[in-house]
Amino acid sequence: MIEPEFQQAACAETVRPEHLLRPGNTNCGGCGMSVALQMFHRATGDTKVQLVIPACCAAVAAGGFPFTAYGAPLLMSTFASAAAVATGMSQVARLNGDDIRVVCWAGDGGTYDIGLASLSAAAERNEDILFVCYDNEIYGNTGGQRSSATPMGAGTSNTPAGKTEPKKDILGIMAAHRIPYAATVSLAHPEDARRKMRRAIEERGFRFLLILTPCPTGWKSEPAMGIELVRLAVQSGLFPVVEVEHGARWTVNVEPDFSRSALERYVSMQRRFRKSTTAAESLSRQAELRWQELLIRARSNPSAVSFE
Amino acid sequence: MKTQMISGNHAAALAAVMAGNANRVGRGFCSGVYPITPSTECMEFLCQQSIQKGHVVRVESEHSAMGVCIGGSASGARTFTTTGGNGLIYMAENAAVAALLRLPIVMAVANRTIGPPWNIWTDHNDSLMLRDTGWIQIYCGDNQEVLDSVLMAFRVAEDRRVLLPVMVCQEGFILSHTMMPIAIPDQEQVDRFLPCLDLPHRLVDSPRTLGSFDTSHMTEVHRMQHHDTMGAVREVYAEIQTRFEEVFGRRPPDPVIPYRTEDAEVLIVAMGTISETVNRVVDRARSRGLRVGSVRVAMFRPFPSDLLRRAFSGVTRIAVVDRNISLGFGGVLWGEARGVAEPGAIVQNYVAGIGGGDVRPEHIEAMLTDLCDRKAAEEPVFMGVGE
Numbered sequence: 001m002i003e004p005e006f007q008q009a010a011c012a013e014t015v016r017p018e019h020l021l022r023p024g025n026t027n028c029g030g031c032g033m034s035v036a037l038q039m040f041h042r043a044t045g046d047t048k049v050q051l052v053i054p055a056c057c058a059a060v061a062a063g064g065f066p067f068t069a070y071g072a073p074l075l076m077s078t079f080a081s082a083a084a085v086a087t088g089m090s091q092v093a094r095l096n097g098d099d100i101r102v103v104c105w106a107g108d109g110g111t112y113d114i115g116l117a118s119l120s121a122a123a124e125r126n127e128d129i130l131f132v133c134y135d136n137e138i139y140g141n142t143g144g145q146r147s148s149a150t151p152m153g154a155g156t157s158n159t160p161a162g163k164t165e166p167k168k169d170i171l172g173i174m175a176a177h178r179i180p181y182a183a184t185v186s187l188a189h190p191e192d193a194r195r196k197m198r199r200a201i202e203e204r205g206f207r208f209l210l211i212l213t214p215c216p217t218g219w220k221s222e223p224a225m226g227i228e229l230v231r232l233a234v235q236s237g238l239f240p241v242v243e244v245e246h247g248a249r250w251t252v253n254v255e256p257d258f259s260r261s262a263l264e265r266y267v268s269m270q271r272r273f274r275k276s277t278t279a280a281e282s283l284s285r286q287a288e289l290r291w292q293e294l295l296i297r298a299r300s301n302p303s304a305v306s307f308e
Numbered sequence: 309m310k311t312q313m314i315s316g317n318h319a320a321a322l323a324a325v326m327a328g329n330a331n332r333v334g335r336g337f338c339s340g341v342y343p344i345t346p347s348t349e350c351m352e353f354l355c356q357q358s359i360q361k362g363h364v365v366r367v368e369s370e371h372s373a374m375g376v377c378i379g380g381s382a383s384g385a386r387t388f389t390t391t392g393g394n395g396l397i398y399m400a401e402n403a404a405v406a407a408l409l410r411l412p413i414v415m416a417v418a419n420r421t422i423g424p425p426w427n428i429w430t431d432h433n434d435s436l437m438l439r440d441t442g443w444i445q446i447y448c449g450d451n452q453e454v455l456d457s458v459l460m461a462f463r464v465a466e467d468r469r470v471l472l473p474v475m476v477c478q479e480g481f482i483l484s485h486t487m488m489p490i491a492i493p494d495q496e497q498v499d500r501f502l503p504c505l506d507l508p509h510r511l512v513d514s515p516r517t518l519g520s521f522d523t524s525h526m527t528e529v530h531r532m533q534h535h536d537t538m539g540a541v542r543e544v545y546a547e548i549q550t551r552f553e554e555v556f557g558r559r560p561p562d563p564v565i566p567y568r569t570e571d572a573e574v575l576i577v578a579m580g581t582i583s584e585t586v587n588r589v590v591d592r593a594r595s596r597g598l599r600v601g602s603v604r605v606a607m608f609r610p611f612p613s614d615l616l617r618r619a620f621s622g623v624t625r626i627a628v629v630d631r632n633i634s635l636g637f638g639g640v641l642w643g644e645a646r647g648v649a650e651p652g653a654i655v656q657n658y659v660a661g662i663g664g665g666d667v668r669p670e671h672i673e674a675m676l677t678d679l680c681d682r683k684a685a686e687e688p689v690f691m692g693v694g695e
Contacts, residue, residue, distance in 0.1 A: 088379025
């Protein structure tokens with residue numbers, strides 16, 4: 001795999017008095033979303049944010065009234081409404097010249113599924129919002145049901161024999177809205193992650209980040225192996241690490257080696273794939289198709305593949 | 309103050325625009341809107357106006373329209389939207405959230421029957437479906453009331469003692485599309501009437517979660533507080549009515565509006581525009597010597613039980629006309645009003661005007677005859693069905 005060299009620069013200075021996700025939250029051990037929030041906090045620590053979180057694990061993480069595990073103001077929206085609620089907040093902030101950025105922090109259900117209509121509409125209007133999807137490929141806090149982000153072959157509580165449909169290409173959908181900035185973020189590549197988070201928080205207009213966040217509870221994987229799983233997903237081509245400007249300029253940030261052994265390790269480390277004998281095969285085929293499309297898109301871009 | 313010939317939709321939008329302008333020295337105005345007959349013209353008018361320090365977001369659904377209002381209101385802006393019928397029930401989830409978050413959002417509802425069968429005409433079933441969500445509900449009788457009630461709604465909703473959303477309902481087409489000459493206030497008057505919104509729980513910089521999780525016993529506390537606040541609405545409303553009168557020189561509608569009830573033995577109770585027809589029938593019946601009066605319920609939530617109880621005192625026969633039906637029960641207003649009638653009174657329900665069916669004086673006359681001939685109240689009677 002050709003990837004950016006790690007230079008210990010993922011940890012930025014932060015002026016935010018509180019950690020974004022404070023101790024005492026209810027996330028499971030090894031929760032990828034917790035890691036993503038910590039990275040996001042470090043990457044954007046000099047910026048005031050207001051969060052909108054729809055129903056998802058991140059909402060539960062806040063804890064019960066009158067306490068909050070979040071170190072920033074937060075509005076918990078209905079499941080389908082994160083982007084719509086954020087629109088109201090961001091428009092009023094603009095009218096008043098408030099120095100804040102409105103950030104939606106949503107799971108895959110609130111992004112790919114029930115939240116898609118309001119997300120698409122806010123993107124089409126190019127609202128000044130950063131929408132972050134932490135994708136754990138499952139309805140986590142309802143006990144692990146399939147979403148349209150669940151990969152083919154993965155067993156969930158309502159697809160016990162393994163999901164029969166492939167994962168939806170949400171980045172492609174968002175890019176088709178021609179929004180200023182859309183990117184996928186790998187937790188195993190913190191410098192690339194930090195750069196993208198910074199760019200996404202600074203850019204104006206609609207920005208979209210997709211972060212693959214392992215869910216040990218739903219994926220039935222070792223809590224300590226989350227970052228390694230992301231690394232394998234990137235290496236095998238399952239999770240492309242790319243960015244898109246205005247839906248037109250596609251850049252591949254980490255080039256996978258499509259290693260079959262990485263894919264097999266990825267599958268074997270998660271008991272959610274245990275019921276499916278063809279999971280590795282079908283995932284590999286989809287990754288291949290996906291990359292054919294991606295390379296066509298990236299080749300039409302003069303700076304096709306860049307490693308920063 | 310000038311007089312203009314405008315529709316109910318136009319009146320609601322005009323009031324919202326002036327209320328929005330009045331908050332220009334505050335956090336401004338924000339609205340999310342989505343078209344649905346018969347409320348469309350209200351949002352169109354809103355989108356054609358320039359509102360100082362205001363923004364109207366053209367969203368992709370009613371659900372998101374309320375979502376934008378929730379976000380805008382939580383950020384301290386004055387917020388307004390409009391819808392009706394299936395649009396309102398599609399919005400229902402976020403509408404409930406707006407109330408439970410104690411956000412002072414104002415919504416003009418152009419009442420439309422719930423489809424299918426698809427029908428754009430009016431009845432009250434859409435807004436009554438949201439009866440229990442914790443919104444204040446006002447049902448208007450004419451276009452002047454629509455304009456006045458929207459202005460009143462902002463002031464009541466934003467009062468620190470209230471902080472609840474308000475629905476201002478008007479029957480689709482009957483008011484929403486009918487032009488009437490009404491008095492339009494000047495912006496300067498509205499500025500005097502509506503102080504800037506200062507939302508105590510608005511999102512600022514410090515960590516705070518709006519809409520967090522609750523344990524069972526805390527939810528009980530929050531519901532009780534919400535209900536207690538509903539109980540305080542009437543007092544605030546009365547105070548603001550007086551203030552309204554001082555500024556605009558006319559009195560906005562009372563929660564319950566009696567007509568010729570002084571010595572009445574028979575009463576006809578209704579909501580919205582049907583009451584105007586009822587009053588004409590009351591006049592005719594009075595001229596025949598019948599001691600009959602009418603009562604219009606203009607504020608449905610909080611339910612004005614005490615005022616109705618007073619109106620019902622000494623009355624032996626009551627007809628409750630419902631332009632709605634709780635299927636498997638009967639009229640919603642009837643269900644609530646019969647609870648405050650005197651023991652032994654005959655409280656008979658008449659369901660009329662569903663799906664925009666015309667409710668004519670002869671229907672009301674027939675109700676009156678039926679009511680006076682009764683020995684006891686029975687199952688709800690459907691009037692003028694299929695005519």
